[in-house]
Amino acid sequence: MERDKFSSKFGVIAAAAGSAIGLGNIWKFPYITGKNGGAAFIFVYLICIILVGTVVMVSELSLGRRAQANSSGAFKKLKPSSKWYYTGYLAVATSFIILATYSIIAGWVLSYFCSSITGKLTTIAPDNLASYFETLTGNTPMVLFFSLLVIIITAFIVISGVQNGIEKYSKILMPILFVTLIILIIRSVTLDGAEKGLEFLFKPDFSQLTAQSVLEALGHSFYSLSLGMGVIITYGSYIKKEENLASLSLKVIAADTIVALMAGVVIFPAVFAYGFEPGAGPSLIFITLPAVFQGMPFGSFFESLFFLLVGIAAITSTISLLEVSVSFLTEEFHMDRKKAAIFLSAGVFLLSIPAILSFGAWSGVKIFGLSIFDLFDYISSYIFLPIGGILTSIFVGWVWGTKNAFKEISNDGLYSFKGYKFYNIIIKYIAPIAIFMILLYSTNIIKL
Numbered sequence: 001m002e003r004d005k006f007s008s009k010f011g012v013i014a015a016a017a018g019s020a021i022g023l024g025n026i027w028k029f030p031y032i033t034g035k036n037g038g039a040a041f042i043f044v045y046l047i048c049i050i051l052v053g054t055v056v057m058v059s060e061l062s063l064g065r066r067a068q069a070n071s072s073g074a075f076k077k078l079k080p081s082s083k084w085y086y087t088g089y090l091a092v093a094t095s096f097i098i099l100a101t102y103s104i105i106a107g108w109v110l111s112y113f114c115s116s117i118t119g120k121l122t123t124i125a126p127d128n129l130a131s132y133f134e135t136l137t138g139n140t141p142m143v144l145f146f147s148l149l150v151i152i153i154t155a156f157i158v159i160s161g162v163q164n165g166i167e168k169y170s171k172i173l174m175p176i177l178f179v180t181l182i183i184l185i186i187r188s189v190t191l192d193g194a195e196k197g198l199e200f201l202f203k204p205d206f207s208q209l210t211a212q213s214v215l216e217a218l219g220h221s222f223y224s225l226s227l228g229m230g231v232i233i234t235y236g237s238y239i240k241k242e243e244n245l246a247s248l249s250l251k252v253i254a255a256d257t258i259v260a261l262m263a264g265v266v267i268f269p270a271v272f273a274y275g276f277e278p279g280a281g282p283s284l285i286f287i288t289l290p291a292v293f294q295g296m297p298f299g300s301f302f303e304s305l306f307f308l309l310v311g312i313a314a315i316t317s318t319i320s321l322l323e324v325s326v327s328f329l330t331e332e333f334h335m336d337r338k339k340a341a342i343f344l345s346a347g348v349f350l351l352s353i354p355a356i357l358s359f360g361a362w363s364g365v366k367i368f369g370l371s372i373f374d375l376f377d378y379i380s381s382y383i384f385l386p387i388g389g390i391l392t393s394i395f396v397g398w399v400w401g402t403k404n405a406f407k408e409i410s411n412d413g414l415y416s417f418k419g420y421k422f423y424n425i426i427i428k429y430i431a432p433i434a435i436f437m438i439l440l441y442s443t444n445i446i447k448l
C-alpha cells in the first residue's frame with residue numbers, strides 16, 4: 001500500500017509549522033521572555049535556533065523521509081539489528097505524556113475562549129481574575145470536559161489521515177492563525193503607551209542575561225520546533241522525494257519564530273499600555289491578559305480572537321503529538337488507524353486525569369516535591385525531550401552518518417547546499433553537547 005503523503009509544499013509547511021507553532025510560541029515564549037528580561041533573551045534564542053534548531057530539524061526530516069517510516073521504524077530501517085529503535089519508543093512515550101499535559105492547558109484555553117465569547121470573562125473584576133483562574137483549574141469536571149474536547153477534536157483530525165486530516169486542517173487553520181495575529185497586533189501597537197512594550201521586546205539589555213537564560217533559550221528552541229520526539233521524523237516520512245528539505249526547514253523555522261515574536265508584539269505593548277508587569281510567568285495569558293482586555297474598547301471581541309488563536313495553535317500541535325504514536329501503532333503493530341487513534345486518545349485522557357486532579361483534590365500529592373502535573377511536564381519536556389534530542393543527533397552524526405543524511409537532504413546532489421562542514425560539526429558535536437548541558441541543568445546536576 002502506498003504511504004499516505006502530504007500533497008503539496010504548502011501542505012507540508014502548514015502541517016510542520018502547525019506542529020511547531022503552539023502553546024510554546026504564544027503562551028510560553030512571551031512569559032519566559034518576560035522573565036528573562038526581553039530582547040537580550042530573544043537574541044540568544046535566535047542564535048540557538050539558527051545554530052542548532054535548523055540542523056536538528058533538517059536531520060529529523062531526512063531520517064523520516066529516507067526511512068519512510070514512523071519514529072521508531074525509521075531507526076530500525078536505517079540501522080537494522082541494533083537497539084536504536086528504542087529511541088523511537090522513547091519518542092512515543094514522550095509525545096504521549098506531553099500530549100496529556102498539553103491537552104489540559106489547551107482545555108483551559110478553550111474554556112477561556114467560551115467565557116470570552118459569552119462575555120463572562122469581562123464581567124470579572126481585575127482583582128478577582130487570579131482566583132477565577134484558580135477556581136477554573138481546580139474545577140475538575142470542567143477541565144476534564146474541556147481537555148476531553150481537545151482530545152476528541154485531535155483524534156477526529158488524525159483519524160481522517162495525513163492528507164485528508166492533518167494537511168487539510170492545517171491548511172485552513174494556519175492562515176486563520178496568521179490573520180488573527182495581525183488583527184491583534186494592530187490593536188495592541190496602536191494603544192497609548194505601546195512603545196514601552198516594544199522597547200522591552202526589541203531593545204536588548206544584556207545585563208539581564210544569565211547562563212541560565214541561555215540554557216532556557218536552547219531548551220525552548222527544541223520544544224518550540226517540536227524536535228527531539230519523533231514528530232518531525234514522522235512528518236518527514238510523509239514528504240515527497242522531490243521536495244527540498246533544507247528550504248522546507250528554513251520556512252518552518254521562520255514561521256515558528258515569526259509567530260513567537262508576533263505573539264510578543266500582541267502581548268507586551270498591551271501589558272505595558274495598561275501598566276501591568278511583564279514577568280507574570282505562566283499566568284501571563286490567563287490572568288494579566290484578561291485584565292488588559294477589560295480596559296480595551298471592544299475588549300471581549302479581541303479577547304475571543306486571542307483565545308481562538310491560542311486554541312488553533314494548540315490543536316495543530318496536539319495532532320502532531322498524537323500522530324507520532326498513531327503512526328507507530330499502525331506501522332509497527334499493524335493496527336488500523338482509527339482504532340489506534342481511539343485507543344491512544346483514551347490512554348491520553350486517562351493519563352491526564354491524575355494531572356488534572358493535581359490542581360484540585362490531589363493538590364497535596366507531591367512526588368519528588370512536584371505536583372503530578374509538574375512531574376509529567378518535567379519528565380517529558382526536561383528529561384525525555386533532551387535525551388531524545390541527544391540520541392537523534394548522535395544517530396545522525398555518528399551512526400547513520402552525515403554523508404547519508406546529506407545525500408537525503410540534497411536529494412542525491414540535486415540541490416546544491418554549501419553548508420556541509422557547518423552541518424557536520426553541529427550535528428556531531430555542538431548539538432549533542434549543548435543538549436546534554438540542558439539535561440544536566442534541568443536535572444539540577446549542574447547549578448547555575
Ligand code: TRP
Binds near residue numbers: 021231318321
Ligand atoms: N512545538 C509545540 C509548541 O511550541 C509543542 C509540540 C508539539 C512539541 N509537538 C512537539 C514539543 C514535539 C516537543 C516535541 O507548543
